[in-house]
Amino acid sequence: MSEGLVIGTAGHIDHGKTSLVSALTGIDTDRLAEEKRRGISIDLGFAHMTLAGGQRLSFIDVPGHERFIRNMLAGAAGIEAVLLVIAADESVKPQTREHFDICRLLDIRHGLIVLTKCDLAEPAQLEKTRADARRLTQGSFLDGTPIIPVSSITGAGLPELEEHLAELAKRTTRRDALGLARLPIDRSFALKGFGTVVTGTLWSGSLRVGESVRIHPTNQEARIRGLQRHGRAVDMASAGDRTAVNLAGIEHVEIKRGFTLTSLNALETTQVMDVALDWLNPLFAPTKATEFLLDIGTAELQVTVKPLRVAERFARLRLAEPILALPGDRFVLRRPSPALTVAGGTVVDPFPPRRLNRAKTFERLSGLTSASAAQRVEILTEESPAGLSISQLVRLTGIPPEIVAQTPNLILVNGQHLLSQGWVERQRHKLVAWLEAFHAENPAAAGAPISQARLGVDPALLSPVFDGFPAVTLRGDLISLSGHQPQVSAADSQTLAQIEFAFRQAGFQPPAPNEVLAATANPKAARGLLESLVKDGTLIRISADLIFHAEFIAHIRQSLAAHKGRHFSVADFKSWTNVSRKYAIPLLEYLDRQRVTKREGDVRVVL
Numbered sequence: 001m002s003e004g005l006v007i008g009t010a011g012h013i014d015h016g017k018t019s020l021v022s023a024l025t026g027i028d029t030d031r032l033a034e035e036k037r038r039g040i041s042i043d044l045g046f047a048h049m050t051l052a053g054g055q056r057l058s059f060i061d062v063p064g065h066e067r068f069i070r071n072m073l074a075g076a077a078g079i080e081a082v083l084l085v086i087a088a089d090e091s092v093k094p095q096t097r098e099h100f101d102i103c104r105l106l107d108i109r110h111g112l113i114v115l116t117k118c119d120l121a122e123p124a125q126l127e128k129t130r131a132d133a134r135r136l137t138q139g140s141f142l143d144g145t146p147i148i149p150v151s152s153i154t155g156a157g158l159p160e161l162e163e164h165l166a167e168l169a170k171r172t173t174r175r176d177a178l179g180l181a182r183l184p185i186d187r188s189f190a191l192k193g194f195g196t197v198v199t200g201t202l203w204s205g206s207l208r209v210g211e212s213v214r215i216h217p218t219n220q221e222a223r224i225r226g227l228q229r230h231g232r233a234v235d236m237a238s239a240g241d242r243t244a245v246n247l248a249g250i251e252h253v254e255i256k257r258g259f260t261l262t263s264l265n266a267l268e269t270t271q272v273m274d275v276a277l278d279w280l281n282p283l284f285a286p287t288k289a290t291e292f293l294l295d296i297g298t299a300e301l302q303v304t305v306k307p308l309r310v311a312e313r314f315a316r317l318r319l320a321e322p323i324l325a326l327p328g329d330r331f332v333l334r335r336p337s338p339a340l341t342v343a344g345g346t347v348v349d350p351f352p353p354r355r356l357n358r359a360k361t362f363e364r365l366s367g368l369t370s371a372s373a374a375q376r377v378e379i380l381t382e383e384s385p386a387g388l389s390i391s392q393l394v395r396l397t398g399i400p401p402e403i404v405a406q407t408p409n410l411i412l413v414n415g416q417h418l419l420s421q422g423w424v425e426r427q428r429h430k431l432v433a434w435l436e437a438f439h440a441e442n443p444a445a446a447g448a449p450i451s452q453a454r455l456g457v458d459p460a461l462l463s464p465v466f467d468g469f470p471a472v473t474l475r476g477d478l479i480s481l482s483g484h485q486p487q488v489s490a491a492d493s494q495t496l497a498q499i500e501f502a503f504r505q506a507g508f509q510p511p512a513p514n515e516v517l518a519a520t521a522n523p524k525a526a527r528g529l530l531e532s533l534v535k536d537g538t539l540i541r542i543s544a545d546l547i548f549h550a551e552f553i554a555h556i557r558q559s560l561a562a563h564k565g566r567h568f569s570v571a572d573f574k575s576w577t578n579v580s581r582k583y584a585i586p587l588l589e590y591l592d593r594q595r596v597t598k599r600e601g602d603v604r605v606v607l
């Protein structure tokens, strides 16, 4: 079970965010010398507390200064609820709006509004700030949420705030504990005696001591030596936990904020993705490819935004560096200068098709945007030329393999590859068309060698195409349309009968094929007919010049079946089957190849 709701602060510089966290938790999160000297927060601060009712809370305190929005965004990436902090004496200011916008754009769904510095505001001023806060948050996730006036100096309102925090912890929906482990890293440092430690909020899945993990985008592997939550060692961390991970096998300087720690061999980074965007102002939306800053997870990087069509929500992003992103991930776009948050967005496809056909892409992205997880797997499988493997689908969607494998409406082949019903239907159509053409060109043939009918598809994927498909018939190595009758002339059918009779009559002492052919009316044409009898399984070629009627091979197999597991000599074989020495050796070699028997030195065993 996960423990401890992760709450972030948000609000304008100097509005009392750090003082509030400190008044609640007793932890001063402004640790840097520069923060102390300047009296402002620069980087993220981390604190935690236990409420009277026993609930645990983690706080991520963010800087309000507009120059440190990047750090604020890295902090906001890990929170489940926000305390929107507004100083009662100053009311709503630019970064109040920007932080609030960022929370909305990142789809944070829970929070409280705290009016700080109440000791500094007259009652009328307090009421005005309260009204401003209501107006700002109208129609948003904070519409109707409690507004709690406090003073971090006098302590007024703090007990009420704690009650509201307890209630907030109860109503906040938690993250997905199933799924693959994913932890966007916000800090990496070395602890004496421990080595490398990274911290972050575990977005999904769980982590266990001893397990191996992957660091993206550098693709390094490391082992979890220890885990901590709320400063205490634990064996396991789950989705939603503020987690410190002690890693073996990697140096702390090799890891930066913005990297992601994941389960070992499931996910990959990307550099191009298709997204849906919400512009804060329609005028911000570019009409051609334009550079922005992309804040996603704890990472910030340069990105080129190419709108799909004018005034269109969908766009293709090209990232300056590879990052780990999955469908549904939220992000923020900022204009580099003058710096401004301009849009939020959702990753629709982190591995889009290379070619951008605008009309098709629009349709495709609309479909993916409204798709459930299972429908997404279906769409991706259907659009791929020959289905997708489970591991490919995991990489494309972030959905764990055991869930991908159970996608309804798809066909699982060999436990590792998914095909759509539509794909199977298309192969069946192709196969029927191909067989129609084959039969038309080869009217005398009973069917086509299956190896020719594979239509350029991996043979391992074909069983769902052939199996349970009544329109085609498989016989031995031959495939034909069901009901296909080989068209043979009267003369040919007479020759066919003559050849078959010659081999059937000879039994275990078959004639030389050339002798049989020589006895026919047209030996040259008869060779093809002999081969067709071999192909359709009426005759069986044991070696280059030795052919038996299939009846006798079946007879031999039957005789051997009675001796399953027994060791036997060539002499035994002759007495069981009445085959003469001349034929016994080639027959036994044939049976070895067919895995009916197996040679072990001087003797054989019946398998």
Ligand SMILES: Nc1nc2c(ncn2[C@@H]2O[C@H](COP(=O)(O)OP(=O)(O)OP(=O)(O)O)[C@@H](O)[C@H]2O)c(=O)[nH]1
Pocket (backbone or CB within 6 Å): 011, 012, 013, 014, 015, 016, 017, 018, 019, 020, 039, 040, 041, 042, 062, 063, 064, 065, 116, 117, 118, 119, 120, 150, 151, 152, 153, 154
């Ligand atoms: N009188 C009074 N002063 C407060 C209160 N809360 C904070 N202050 C003061 O306001 C100043 C700024 O407080 P901080 O907590 O650092 O503000 P902040 O929002 O964290 O600022 P940044 O992190 O830089 O955005 C400090 O001097 C605090 O002592 C309060 O409730 N009442």
Ligand SMILES: [Mg+2]
Pocket (backbone or CB within 6 Å): 017, 018, 019, 040, 041, 061, 062, 063, 064
């Ligand atoms: Mg601060």
